[in-house]
Amino acid sequence: MTQAQHPNKIFKFCPSCGSTQLRQSGDRSKKCPHCGFHYFFNTSAAVAAIIFDPEGKIMLARRAVDPHKGQLDFPGGFVDPMETAEEALTREIQEELGTSVKKMTYFASFPNTYPFAGMEVMTLDLAFLVELETLTGLKPMDDIASIEFYHPSEVNLDELPAQSMKNILKKLNEHT
Ligand SMILES: [Zn+2]
Structure with missing residues (x-):
């Protein structure tokens, strides 16, 4: 490539x-x-959801599409034009997991470059701590192949290619 x-x-x-x-x-x-x-060349906004299960593990999505197909990512995606970050997160969770957001709290933001069609798309990834309506019966859809749960300190960083996602995880590990 x-x-x-x-x-x-x-x-x-x-x-x-x-x-x-x-x-x-x-x-x-x-x-x-x-x-x-x-x-x-303005920065594109994107959102990422930090979702804990009752055991303190976080949800990561295995990507079904390129870039980084087969690798891990936080659930989320790009903010559409004229959409708020909160609306984007609610929409992405519905599209990817088929459930609703019960509660979200802003956590942190990190810049990233996202390789697409041979170009570096510059993004600002806004991370939110998210509580879902339900954690049972979630069905991975859209651009994710499966969902997996890991303790934040146990994630293999080589499987989490986006620098912004690595930084979110690092900040989570400082706080937990
Ligand atoms: Zn001209």
């Missing part, structure tokens, strides 16, 4: 007028000298 590249390397032509003169303008934007179009 080829290494995902920074958007500055991927965006070569002006998306507005098609000019080949699109130039880098700072670390995270490109500007077209021909038509004045100026595009910023």
Whole structure:
């Protein structure tokens, strides 16, 4: 698999007028000298759910799709345009686990890069401590293949590829 590249390397032509003169303008934007179009590579927001079972183990999802197919992740996903982080989390939990969120409390945020279609998508992952309506009969759906429970100190970090998820786990281990 080829290494995902920074958007500055991927965006070569002006998306507005098609000019080949699109130039880098700072670390995270490109500007077209021909038509004045100026595009910023903004951070995408994403949410992650920290769900404990009664034994103090956390729920991790085994990914069914690339990137990182077969590896572990916290349940969650990208925030849609015009959606709140809380709405995104509620929607993702419904889509992935088929249940509702009973209670959520903001925990922490960590930046990440998410390789997609050969590009590094920059994200800010917002983690919430989540209580579900039920922990029984959950059915993994959407982009997850299975759900597994681990004590936070027992997770194999090599199986948790996203740096932001590693950081969430590290912070959980400092607090528990
Ligand atoms: Zn242009």
